[in-house]
Amino acid sequence: MSRPFPYTYISCPCADTPVPDPARKRRSRESPQKPTPERNTETSEDQGETKQPNEKGQDEDEDEEQTFDPRSPRSNFSLYPPEQLLYCEDCHQIKCPRCITEEIVSWYCPNCLFETPSSMVRSDGGRCGRNCFNCPACTAPLAVSTIENVTGNSSGQGPWVLSCSYCLWTTLDIGIKFDKPTNIRSQLQKMTDSTTAPTFDARSRQGSRAFGDLKSPLSNFASIDEQSNAGERDAEQSSSKEDATPTPHLGAEARFAALKNFYRTQISETSNSPNDPLSSEFGFSSPGALNRLMSLYASSSRLSGLYGGNKKPKSKPPVMREALTASEGLRIASEDTDTALIERIPSSDCGWDGVASITQRTEQSPDVRFVDELLPLPVLLRTKRAKRCKSCKHILVKPETKPQSTRFRIRLIALSYIPLPTLRPLAQPSASSISGLGPTPDLNALSPLRPYHVLLTLKNHMFDPVRITLATPSVTPGSVATKVTVLCPQFEIGANSDVWDEALQNATAPLSDRITGMRGGEKVPEAGKVWEKGRNWTTVVLEVVPGTLPGTQAEDGRASDIDIAASLQKDEDVLEIPVFVHMEWDAEAQLEQQNVGKASKPDDLVARELAYWMVLGVGRIQASL
């Protein structure tokens, strides 16, 4: 249980009714008096049904075929605290995080609060492109600071370093200083980037690509021999180059780029389809690749008849080869590397503290093993997201684009449309009625078979008064059968009007309300009566008789450990009451949307209704009586 007792959850209807079934609806309409043995909820609200049978009819026949079970595994995915839900004004439905889509409004750096244009996000690697860095040792933000005072170069342009004020890491730890205090990211990139420089590997890469492009039209019919020949030729070429510049040790990015290029070339060379000149230009996600795949299928037996029976098989499928040379991105680990690593780790200048930790290494290049190889990390960008209804695509939440602003342009949270349920236990009437209130019961240890009164307050945030009908199963689902009765299942909640109205009303009219409020201790819950009522809230009483746990039912004296284990296993002893809420109100027919075109009578009221399940977590039932 994530929340302390008592809590309330609201079930989003998206979980159980993805598509309303018209056939089922019709069937249920034909036999409206279909007996539902497990649903004897209507006993508590017979009067509700007699008053408005038609509204209850349709809703409940679809949604309320069976009682919502808060313990069923599916419920985990539909129950949310009321604050987390949104509301779609077009669908007139509660929307949970599962039935909305998100889209990114803006990217920004949480450190400098600069917005990054979405076109730049990808090229920046999703990280801040300015001066924001995190410490590679401890992840604290780094500050750009000058060391000019110390070096004596006091002309205002001394060398600059990034320094961590927490763990005192500086870029001097990795022997790096910067000439300018701005654009640190690009300066660092220039220092560590091994891909862009016009050097031998770039040339050879271009060369190999040109070679591949040249070959690709012919390579449709390329056989393995040709491939291997080409490979050998490549190897010869590059080996001659290797001789010229021994150990072309590429950086990680350069190797990745080389490998990527190599495999792209390979894919285009081994592509089967003769009619895709595009395949050399694009990767897998291209029409060329699709063609290639389709031609694979076409050559298979099942589809060959379909496409005219091209029975002639391809002579030999071309085979992709692996990277063979360093210029293609291959790196052969030398035998000494591991030994050198192992020797370095226990040495006195490294030791345990000199080896980069796992958390440090996850953010760094895979080659990094020691702390003096750690590079400062640009700060990861964050997003602001808009949320849309999945079914009608209307925007539910739209934040301001500016990173500095925390405001929202649109925010349709469910609590402005559905009443906020709060639960609190009613102090038990003590034996000596003089003192008035007894102690409030301990919700973590409800004793079974003893009646408790729980106050359920619904607070309306709409500007229209709402009529509420509550329904609960008289016995909660699950193995612990708790009897629940809503003493007043039907009531009204006032509109969320001006606060001053209430004050004025209170001044003129009723002292009696206050008096009853004062005498709250002597008040006795009565069936059919609202417990308390305020400006925009109403409190009703639920009578709860917790059922006995399986263990206590068997034998009262000794609750055997098996039973306890069984009861504790699945939180069976948690008393959760499913409550079906049906609310209806007269709304003002969406003036701003519909009346613009039609200019119809502006003050007509439309009856609206909304129905959903909520779950009241009352407490935990004690094992012993």
Added chain:
Amino acid sequence: MATLKPPPASHRSSSSSHTPTGPPKAPLKVDPSATIADTAVFQGTYPVTVGAGTVIHPRARFYAFEGPIFVGDGCIISEKAIIGAAPGTSASTRPSPSSSTGPSPTSSSTDVTLSTPQIQGQGQGQETATRISYFVTIGPHSTVLPGANVHSSATIESLVTINRYADVGAHSKICSGCQVPVNGSVPEWTVVFGSGVGQRRKRARIAREPAPAVMVAAQVAQLPVPPPAPEGKIIEDARLMVLQKEREVLGRMIVPAGAGKKK
């Protein structure tokens, strides 16, 4: 509430009386250029020595019940820092230096640490001196327990516990909330960060050669390797300069017209 007062000449009450009616005021030996707030507390039976230019913030507490406390020159002891241990805690938890309770991974340094208080322990076997060397900063609400030895230019941030007989090396930093275990030793130029015992990191003291990524990039680009960066020591020099300034300002702020103002 001991303010600046003339140091009593090597006066020492008997250390056996741990529970007098009122807490005994520790005999102070303070350099005239030190700045000590009015509300700093000095209790105990052993002398407390404060060096030149040291700033002691209000409500810092010195408990010299188990041995003398030496604070060197140019230190900053922040608010609510506790140097030493109050007598109630000391009687129960005092370990004798000979029987080291904590695990000592590096035996050699531990031995040095252990022998130090014994040497300074002026005859009485139970005496454990607490030493805070030059230019040390001790943050708010930190605790330096008896027998600890904090070397020069070390930084101890807030809410740190330096346990008994621990040794903090020069130019080291104990980050906020960390602790140094009993008999623990932090080498010089080391940062202890994280939480609890924390991780450790060696600071750059000399010029380091550029990171391998930079070397590779330079090699690939066939550019000269960037000129060596300045020594890491200059960062520490800069920090000490800032610290010096801070101390001057602090001295003026704590005792506006005090006698112990310098520079």
